[in-house]
Amino acid sequence: MQSVGTWGWWWGRGRDDRLMAFSVVQYDRLEHAISRGLRLALARRGTEYLVIPERLRIEHGREIIVARHPSTGSRLELFVDDIESIELVR
Numbered sequence: 001m002q003s004v005g006t007w008g009w010w011w012g013r014g015r016d017d018r019l020m021a022f023s024v025v026q027y028d029r030l031e032h033a034i035s036r037g038l039r040l041a042l043a044r045r046g047t048e049y050l051v052i053p054e055r056l057r058i059e060h061g062r063e064i065i066v067a068r069h070p071s072t073g074s075r076l077e078l079f080v081d082d083i084e085s086i087e088l089v090r
Helices: 024-036
Strands: 037-046 046-060 062-068 076-078 083-089
Touching: 024 037, 024 046, 024 083, 046 076
Parallel strands: none
Antiparallel strands: 037 046, 037 083, 046 062, 062 076
C-alpha cells in the first residue's frame, strides 16, 4: 500500500516493510485510553508494557505514543510500528 500523505489512513511502510498504522479498533482503544486516562497493555519485541498514554504524535513520518508508567510516572515513547498488540486494561 502506498502512502497517501500526512492526512491519510496509512503512513507508508516501516523499516522492515510493515505497515505503520493500527487497525481502526486499535486506534479507538488508544483514543479512548488517552481521553479517559486509562491504562493500556502494549506488547513490543516480546515485552509487555503497562502504560497510561497521554498523546499520539508524529515525528519524521513515524507515529509515537507518549505515555507514562503508572507506578513510577516515568515517561515512555513507543513507536506505533514497533507495537505488536494493544489491549485496554480495565
